[in-house]
Every structure is written in structure tokens, then in C-alpha cells.
Amino acid sequence: MQKIPLVDVSAEYGPLIPKLEAAFREVLEDGQFIRGPQYWAFQEEAAAYLGVKRTLGVANGTDALVLALDGLGVGPGDEVICPAFTFYATAESVVRRGATPVFAEIDPVTLNLDLEDAAAKITDRTKAIIPVHLFGRAMDVRPLVELGIDVVEDAAQAFGAEEVARHGKVSTFSFYPTKNLFCLGDGGLIATDDEELAERIKLLSFHGSKDKTDFELVGYNSRLDEMQAAFLRIFLEELDGWNAGRRAAAARYAELGLGELVEIPKDEPGHVYHLFVCRSPERDRIREALTEAGIASVTYYTTPLHLQPSLRYLGYEPGSLPATEQAGVENFSLPLWPGMPEEAQERVVETVRAAVGVQARV
Numbered sequence: 001m002q003k004i005p006l007v008d009v010s011a012e013y014g015p016l017i018p019k020l021e022a023a024f025r026e027v028l029e030d031g032q033f034i035r036g037p038q039y040w041a042f043q044e045e046a047a048a049y050l051g052v053k054r055t056l057g058v059a060n061g062t063d064a065l066v067l068a069l070d071g072l073g074v075g076p077g078d079e080v081i082c083p084a085f086t087f088y089a090t091a092e093s094v095v096r097r098g099a100t101p102v103f104a105e106i107d108p109v110t111l112n113l114d115l116e117d118a119a120a121k122i123t124d125r126t127k128a129i130i131p132v133h134l135f136g137r138a139m140d141v142r143p144l145v146e147l148g149i150d151v152v153e154d155a156a157q158a159f160g161a162e163e164v165a166r167h168g169k170v171s172t173f174s175f176y177p178t179k180n181l182f183c184l185g186d187g188g189l190i191a192t193d194d195e196e197l198a199e200r201i202k203l204l205s206f207h208g209s210k211d212k213t214d215f216e217l218v219g220y221n222s223r224l225d226e227m228q229a230a231f232l233r234i235f236l237e238e239l240d241g242w243n244a245g246r247r248a249a250a251a252r253y254a255e256l257g258l259g260e261l262v263e264i265p266k267d268e269p270g271h272v273y274h275l276f277v278c279r280s281p282e283r284d285r286i287r288e289a290l291t292e293a294g295i296a297s298v299t300y301y302t303t304p305l306h307l308q309p310s311l312r313y314l315g316y317e318p319g320s321l322p323a324t325e326q327a328g329v330e331n332f333s334l335p336l337w338p339g340m341p342e343e344a345q346e347r348v349v350e351t352v353r354a355a356v357g358v359q360a361r362v
Contacts, residue, residue, distance in 0.1 A: 003294040004344050007337045023230040038230040050165045054198035056190045057224025061156045061174025064188035065093035068170045071201040074099050078127035083113045084305040085324045086132040091305045103306045108323045112139040133158035136274035141167050160243045162270025165191045183228040245338025246273040256349040261356050276336040283332050289355035302328045
């Protein structure tokens with residue numbers, strides 16, 4: 001029985017190995033491994049792709065969030081509104097700045113931040129709002145921008161999704177190896193149209209210094225590696241095709257009738273399906289059947305951020321964010337990647353069908 005992984009990244013980069021090897025040799029021959037020509041070129045190309053004035057390559061997606069918040073002056077005494085149904089780094093970055101995360105509810109259909117609840121959580125201490133473009137689904141952040149609070153778009157899972165990085169004050173990305181645009185290691189990116197903010201973040205990312213002699217700020221050491229920048233330049237050229245492949249695989253699941261068995265992600269223009277996350281009250285039984293069939297599945301944020309041990313001091317109790325907590329109980333992701341074989345998807349659907357006891361289509 002051939003196993004089906006959650007994602008097959010090698011299917012994406014495999015055909016590009018000759019190009020990657022050439023890029024590797026070019027960096028070796030050039031000998032500039034930190035902030036060399038690949039680094040600067042990738043920043044320009046990423047800015048052009050995203051339609052923003054500036055991007056800054058950093059070490060990872062978490063650093064991107066921390067640097068963005070630091071650049072905006074977020075610190076002790078401030079509050080930052082964010083969802084609790086997201087990866088830990090979203091709130092962790094707020095705490096790292098000495099500020100307080102304030103958790104708002106999610107929309108039960110999109111799983112993105114609930115706009116009305118986020119607006120209701122604003123106080124005179126609110127310094128920023130972090131909407132997360134979760135699982136590759138971009139949310140319209142313009143209503144948040146209109147509230148007059150700095151919006152930091154956490155787009156770690158949504159490079160290439162429509163409208164991402166177009167409206168917030170600053171946006172952050174992760175290039176973790178399973179992302180839509182990925183490194184062969186780790187990396188992150190910050191994007192903004194605010195030149196002054198970009199210059200401050202650039203300073204912060206290099207120890208608060210322009211020249212390694214005078215240190216204007218207490219900063220960080222967070223730089224995108226030259227080798228990863230070279231690889232990212234190659235992958236960026238492939239991204240639109242990869243995202244189209246993800247959308248095609250998601251559409252095929254719907255065509256195969258998966259939506260009759262479980263709740264599947266609602267499609268909309270620009271959704272790039274970083275993950276194909278479904279919901280079902282029978283999740284555990286379905287996942288057991290998938291495991292027995294050699295099919296990978298993963299649950300996400302089963303303990304939402306407001307209930308995490310490290311954040312208990314904030315005082316949230318079970319039941320305080322019911323839509324968030326229910327999503328944690330019901331969600332599970334199914335295999336999906338660009339070019340996923342149709343027969344593999346058929347096998348996934350039939351396994352789910354057998355698990356929920358629904359007869360196959362006639």
C-alpha cells in the first residue's frame with residue numbers, strides 16, 4: 001500500500017534541481033553568503049510580485065512578526081488584537097514585545113478573524129491588529145484599516161493570495177519548507193509601502209546599525225540567508241503555477257463529492273490552499289480510517305492560543321471563544337499539493353466515504 005503524504009514538496013522542487021544546483025554554485029563562486037546580490041535581487045522581485053514598495057528578507061516568519069511590531073513601536077502597556085485560531089507565533093510575537101495579546105473570535109466559515117468582534121475589542125491601549133490569512137485564504141482587511149489602528153497582516157500561509165499585503169500597514173511572510181513559497185531551510189519576509197517603517201525595520205534587523213560601528217537601536221540579528229534567497233528567486237517564478245495547481249486539486253476534491261461527506265473549505269477567488277482543512281464532528285473516526293489506509297492527515301490548533309499553558313495568565317477560560325474552540329475540535333487537513341495525482345485524491349475521498357458510512361455515487 002503506497003502511502004499518501006500530507007504534502008509532497010519534492011514534487012515541486014524536484015524538476016528544478018538543475019536550476020537549484022546552478023544557483024548553489026553561483027553563490028559559492030561569488031562568496032557573498034550574507035546580504036549578497038541574491039538577497040537584494042530577491043527583495044526587489046518579491047516587492048514587484050506583491051505590489052509593494054519595500055520588502056525585507058529576515059531569518060523566519062516569527063522574526064518577521066516581531067520586527068514588524070517593534071518597527072511600529074509596540075511595547076509594554078500596549079494591546080494587540082489577534083485570533084486565537086492560528087499558529088503560536090502570532091501571539092508569541094506580541095508577548096515578545098512586552099505587549100498583551102487580546103484574542104478575538106473567528107468567522108466559523110472562513111476561520112479568519114471576525115471583523116465585528118475584533119472591532120469590539122479595541123480599547124485606548126490597542127496599538128495594532130493582526131489578522132491572519134489562514135490556510136491560504138486572504139481576508140479583506142480594509143474594514144480593520146478603516147478603524148484607524150495599524151494592521152499587521154500575518155500572511156505566513158498566503159503568499160500569492162489575492163489582495164494580501166495591499167492594504168495593511170505591514171505584512172509578514174514565512175518561507176518554511178511546506179509553505180506555498182518556500183525555502184530549502186527557513187526564511188521570512190516583511191512587506192510595506194511605508195518607507196520610514198521599512199528603514200526602521202531594516203535597521204532593527206541588523207543590530208540597530210547601518211555600519212556595524214554606530215548602533216542607533218537595540219535590534220536583532222535576523223537576515224534571509226543568501227543561499228535561500230537564490231532558491232527563492234527560482235521558486236517565485238513558479239509560484240503562480242503552483243498555486244493554480246493547488247486550486248485545481250481543491251476543485252477536484254469537490255468534484256469527487258468530498259463536500260457531501262465533510263465540510264470542505266469554501267472556495268473563493270484568490271484562495272491559494274496552503275492547506276486543505278476540512279471539518280467534521282466525526283473527525284477522529286475519519287482520521288483513524290485515513291491512518292489505517294496510509295493517508296496522512298493533521299489537525300491544527302486543537303488547543304487554541306487563549307487556552308495554551310504559556311498564555312493562561314491572560315485569564316481566558318474554556319468557552320470564552322466558542323467558534324474558535326469548536327474549530328479546534330472539528331478541523332483536519334487532507335493531502336493536497338500542486339500536481340497531486342487524481343487517483344490519490346480518489347483514494348482519499350473513498351476512505352473518508354467509508355469512514356462516515358455514506359454510499360458511493362451511482
